[in-house]
Amino acid sequence: MSKILVIDDDRDICFLMNKFLTKHGYETHESYTAKKALELLDEITDFDLVLCDYRLEGVDGKTMLLKIKEKYPALPVIIITGYNDLKTAVDVMKMGAYDYVTKPLFPEEILNTIQSALNASPAAVPPPVGGNGTAAAAVDHVVDKKKGFTSNSDYIFGTSAVFQQIMDQIILVGPTDYSVIIYGESGSGKEAIAQEIHKRSKRSAFPFVAIDCGALSKELAGSELFGHEKGAFTGAINQKSGSFELANGGTIFLDEIANLSYEIQVSLLRVIQERKMRRVGGIKDISLDVRILIASNERLWDAAQKGKFREDLFHRFNEFTIEVPPLRQRKEDIMVFARHFLQKANESLQKRIRGFSPEVEEIFRNYVWHGNLRELKNVVKRAALLTDGEYVEDRSLPFEISNYRKLLFEHNPDAIVEAPTPVVPIHDTIATSPLRKQFGENSLKEASIDLEYEMILKALKETNFNKSKAARLLNIDRKTLYNKIKLYQELNNR
Numbered sequence: 001m002s003k004i005l006v007i008d009d010d011r012d013i014c015f016l017m018n019k020f021l022t023k024h025g026y027e028t029h030e031s032y033t034a035k036k037a038l039e040l041l042d043e044i045t046d047f048d049l050v051l052c053d054y055r056l057e058g059v060d061g062k063t064m065l066l067k068i069k070e071k072y073p074a075l076p077v078i079i080i081t082g083y084n085d086l087k088t089a090v091d092v093m094k095m096g097a098y099d100y101v102t103k104p105l106f107p108e109e110i111l112n113t114i115q116s117a118l119n120a121s122p123a124a125v126p127p128p129v130g131g132n133g134t135a136a137a138a139v140d141h142v143v144d145k146k147k148g149f150t151s152n153s154d155y156i157f158g159t160s161a162v163f164q165q166i167m168d169q170i171i172l173v174g175p176t177d178y179s180v181i182i183y184g185e186s187g188s189g190k191e192a193i194a195q196e197i198h199k200r201s202k203r204s205a206f207p208f209v210a211i212d213c214g215a216l217s218k219e220l221a222g223s224e225l226f227g228h229e230k231g232a233f234t235g236a237i238n239q240k241s242g243s244f245e246l247a248n249g250g251t252i253f254l255d256e257i258a259n260l261s262y263e264i265q266v267s268l269l270r271v272i273q274e275r276k277m278r279r280v281g282g283i284k285d286i287s288l289d290v291r292i293l294i295a296s297n298e299r300l301w302d303a304a305q306k307g308k309f310r311e312d313l314f315h316r317f318n319e320f321t322i323e324v325p326p327l328r329q330r331k332e333d334i335m336v337f338a339r340h341f342l343q344k345a346n347e348s349l350q351k352r353i354r355g356f357s358p359e360v361e362e363i364f365r366n367y368v369w370h371g372n373l374r375e376l377k378n379v380v381k382r383a384a385l386l387t388d389g390e391y392v393e394d395r396s397l398p399f400e401i402s403n404y405r406k407l408l409f410e411h412n413p414d415a416i417v418e419a420p421t422p423v424v425p426i427h428d429t430i431a432t433s434p435l436r437k438q439f440g441e442n443s444l445k446e447a448s449i450d451l452e453y454e455m456i457l458k459a460l461k462e463t464n465f466n467k468s469k470a471a472r473l474l475n476i477d478r479k480t481l482y483n484k485i486k487l488y489q490e491l492n493n494r
Contacts, residue, residue, distance in 0.1 A: 002118055003046060006030045007037040007064070008053040008080065013105075017051065020107060021114075034059040038067060047075060049117055054081035054092070054100075062095060069096045076117040080105070160330040166193065169322050174200030179272075179317045182295040184324030187374030190295040193322060194253040203291055206250030209243050214256040221264050222280045232281025244277055247290045257294045257317075258303045265310045272316045292317070327369040327376065334364050334376070341377045342392070345384035354390045363394060367404050453488055456481065 004026050006017045014030040021028045029044065031037035034056050041047060050068060054061030061079050068077055076098040081089075089100050098117045101110055173180055174197050182190045191210055198208045216224055223232075227242030244252060254260075260268070271277050272292065276285045294317055296303075303309035327334060338356065346353055356364070360383075369375050379401055386396040394402045456474065463469035471481040 001027045002048040003027045004049045005047050006051045009057045034064050050077045052079055054079050065095050065097055160332045162325050162330055170196050173320045177291055178319040180293045180320045181317055182322045185297050185326045185372055187372035188324045189373050190324055194293045198251040203250045207247050208251050209247035210253045211243050212255050214259040218261050226277050226279055228280035229282045249289055251291045254294045258296050258309050265313050269313050327372045331365050337376055338364055338380055341380040345381050353384055353387050356392045359394045360392050
């Protein structure tokens with residue numbers, strides 16, 4: 001059972017933290033003063049973690065952190081602060097804090113941060129600046145942990161010719177201040193490419209802030225991007241710095257930018273033109289020096305023509321463009337990424353899996369990765385968890401991966417009609433059915449065919465893809481079954 005010391009002069013906070021952490025299986029001790037906390041650390045020498053408030057009576061968090069680190073340099077310390085201030089965060093990270101959390105405390109956030117600190121090796125605790133650390137490293141560590149920022153990506157670049165071309169483009173545009181539009185499907189690595197551009201820029205020592213615009217609600221998007229003043233709207237109990245303000249001096253990455261509302265697009269246009277912004281409910285302009293990188297899985301010019309995206313905003317952003325091809329179009333990169341993800345899984349699971357069986361490599365190279373790198377990474381992580389031997393076997397793969405040929409209806413030894421090979425797996429057409437393009441989203445005909453497909457696929461799975469048994473289960477003859485399969489493939493190929 002891990003031992004945690006909670007240091008806070010607010011007795012209510014100590015009581016609540018003690019109750020909450022005890023419920024989750026931790027042994028907790030509490031102290032209301034810095035002096036008592038240091039005595040406890042000397043008395044009970046096997047603490048695993050310290051949670052320390054930044055403002056204690058008579059002592060600030062920096063002083064307390066230094067005293068703890070002086071005696072116990074490997075002990076992870078999480079700072080609790082009521083001030084969402086990037087400078088404070090960077091300062092405590094420089095001095096060796098593992099992380100910081102801001103009040104009000106959210107149970108899931110504090111629990112995840114504690115678990116991360118306890119699972120980290122001593123080498124993962126950032127050294128104080130002046131030792132082996134740097135100010136830039138401290139900033140990177142902060143932005144990696146707060147607000148979903150990323151600094152140390154587990155993404156690598158492929159070896160294919162098309163990826164070498166992307167690297168050349170990154171090297172070319174990185175040192176400039178150009179805005180860059182990165183096009184690519186979901187999960188293809190757009191954010192990692194944005195990070196690489198940032199690392200090669202003159203802003204690399206400053207924050208990299210990544211925002212998923214698709215996850216921002218229409219009501220709160222302005223607050224998330226530009227911040228708000230106290231009392232600006234119901235629930236705005238404190239002043240808040242927005243993502244643009246936090247990224248000042250560095251780079252902000254706006255993923256799926258076409259999802260932003262028209263009003264926010266207008267505000268963005270002002271930021272680009274005047275390099276100034278104003279918090280929601282504020283009356284004072286804040287000067288900005290930030291590079292903007294954006295990404296989209298749809299063409300912004302097409303979105304502009306449809307009225308979904310401001311054309312003048314598109315032209316402001318369109319200084320340089322990078323295309324990220326989907327994984328299925330660069331098969332030579334698949335095993336490069338798969339081995340990298342396996343290495344990461346080995347480190348996480350403390351395993352020594354050496355690689356993939358020839359059958360698995362063949363499946364990986366021929367499978368259509370609609371989720372791109374994100375899907376590949378998750379498949380490898382799952383397979384590593386299920387693997388007991390030295391090599392990942394096909395039995396450790398998800399059903400839809402290991403049986404992809406059957407799901408394509410290509411495995412037809414007794415077929416009486418030869419169907420064309422689909423461009424995409426038939427099992428994926430429910431979510432992105434080509435019928436929706438032909439008949440519309442609310443088409444009764446499309447819904448009927450989709451339902452037929454689901455029933456046939458279920459029957460085939462239950463009979464291990466025996467067409468005769470599946471036909472009997474569906475109460476149709478074999479020829480009807482084959483004709484319906486052929487219909488699905490033809491519709492999928494259009």
